[in-house]
Amino acid sequence: MPAGRPPSDYCSFPNNSKALQQWGISRTNYESELEDKIKELYFKQGLRDHEIIHALETNGIKISQSTLKTIRLRIGLRRRVVNAEDIQNTNDLVRAEVQKQLNSGRIEGYGRGHLYRFFRLKGYNIARIEKIMAAGDERRIKFLAQIISGVWMAMLHYPSEVSKSMLQLMLSLNINRTQISVLQRFLKVLQETKIQPRYIRPDKGGETVLVAAAHYLLLKEQYKNLLLQDCYLYSTSTSDQRIQAWWSRLTKSLLFIFREYFLKLSNDGHFQKNSLADRIAILAIYIPMAREEIASYVKVWNTRQITKQSHRNHSISGQSNVLYHLLEDGIPDYxxxxxxxxxxxxxxxxxxxxxxxxxxxxxxxxxxxxxxQGFERIRLEGLNENGERTHFIAYLYLRDQINLHIATQSEPQLRECEKPTQEELHLQQGLQKVATDLTNQPWFLG
Known part of the structure; x- marks a missing residue:
């Protein structure tokens, strides 16, 4: 495992028989744990057989291809369903799940590849999604399946270079602290992963200036005579086609659900921008839901397979998650x-x-x-006994309660997040100087 890379969570269980005996763990329990881990790697991580073997080996579990296949078949993990009855049963299960997800609107904009991976992580093996979707529910879904291949590209989300794995995607409020928020997010990623990229490639957006300054300050002790342009690969947003394309795909695949829904709320008179109660209710109900959906989308995305490209000799093929967490020998980590x-x-x-x-x-x-009122966990696909959206019913209820609370001047005083003062937005002197120098660079101004 490359130096500095965080421990993988692909497997974590005892890795030799002697240790098992010392800890009082029987062989039966060990085999059960191994089977559970293989199931997790197969479904939750979406790994192929050779990737499962590699993931196990990194934690000291030696297993051959034939042994893995034997275990996999024993616990019902078949790569392909060939029996006619099994195919029909699988299709019935998946058709019901497809209908459920279509009703929620979640998969309506998913590309073909993302759709396969989405159901795979839910424990379904599917071969031809078009043939198991009811004719009335079949909706054209354009194939939108290629992610960024930059170094670390900054546009409020951070993909990795070789693995093309999406490290973090955030949904935050813009209350006049975007620059500081993006900076802090960048620093948190470094703190959590204990890895700093050699380069970042942001666009010219003002929110990326402080990230570039912090990146330079963190690197200048490692590289002598380092210039800002040596680690900050600025380009215009129109030039960063990959990151712009990925953002477009996220919007078309997922975010459009919320955009269209909020537009309908407004058009139907259920949301008024100048109403404090409406704004608080929207935030309380839909921010957690949107964050959960985005996190789920990224998790599925990171199981995608990167194919070998003959015209790009430096390109590395494999699954994004595997390439990031379990780099094989011979693959450099910069x-x-x-x-x-x-x-x-x-x-x-x-x-x-x-x-x-x-x-x-x-x-x-x-x-x-x-x-x-029983709204413990509000989900996008949730319906009540009358077939109404649970989140919509919860929103209307909460909005009415907020209006009543405000009208009676009860405590606590319900409010939104306040904008930070200029004193709260002060910058560390060294960071401010680098940021100022950056914005004065001819290559940046041009």
Whole structure:
């Protein structure tokens, strides 16, 4: 495993018989754990056989191709279903799941490849999605399956270079602290992964300037005579076609569901922008839901297979997750460990709660009201006994309760997150200087 790369969560269980005996774990339990791990790697991670073997070997579990196949078949993990009865049973199960997901709107914009991976992670083996979807429900889904291949490209999300794995995708509120928020997100990724890329490739957006400055400060102790342009590969947003294309795919595949729904709420008179109750209810209900959907989308995306490209000799094929967590021998890792002193200094600069979308007292009040009516976990696909969207019913209820609470001037005082003051947005001197120098560079201004 490359130096500096965080431990993989692909497998974590005892890795030799002697240790098993010392810990009092029987062979039966060990085999059961191994089977469970193979199931997880097969379904949850979407790995192929040779990738499962590699994942196990990194944790000391030696297993041959034939042994893996024997175990896989014994526990019912077949790569292909050939029996006519099994095919029909599988199709019936998947058809019901497809109908459920179509009703939620979640998969309506998914590309073919993303659709296969989505159902695979849910435990379904499917071969021809078009033939198991009921004719009335079959909806044309354009194939949108290629992700960014930049170094680390910054546009509020961070994909990796070789693996093309999406490291983080955020949904945050824009309340005049976008620059600081993006900076903190970048630093948090470095802190969590303990890896810093050699380059970042952002567009000219103002929110990326501080990221570039922090990136330079973290690298300059490692590389002598480092210039800003040596680690900051600026290009216009129109030039970063891959990242722009991925953002477009996310919008067409997932975010359009929320955009169209919110537009309908407004058109039907259920949301008024100038209503505090409407705004708080929207945030309380839909921010957690949208974050969950985005996280699920990214998880599925990171199981995609990158095919070998004959015209690009440097291209590496394989699954994104595997390439990021389990680099094979001979594949260079250009990441380095970030300077911990500089990193901690930059992280201590601001204490914003990056995931905050409502003040804590307001959020707690909203959650208590929702829980009192049985809205414990609101899901996109949830329906009540009348076939109505659970999230819509929850929104209307919460909005009415907020209006009543405000009208009676009860406590706590319900409010939105406040915009930070200029004092709260101050920057560390070194960071501010680098950011200023960057914005004055001719190659940046041009």
């Amino acid at each position: 990441g380095s460990k970030p300077d911990q002193v500089v990193l901690e200094t930059l992280l201590d600069e601001h204490n914003f709660e990056l995931d905050e979308y409502l003040p804590l007292d307001t959020l707690n009040w909203c959650q208590q009201k929702l829980h009192s």
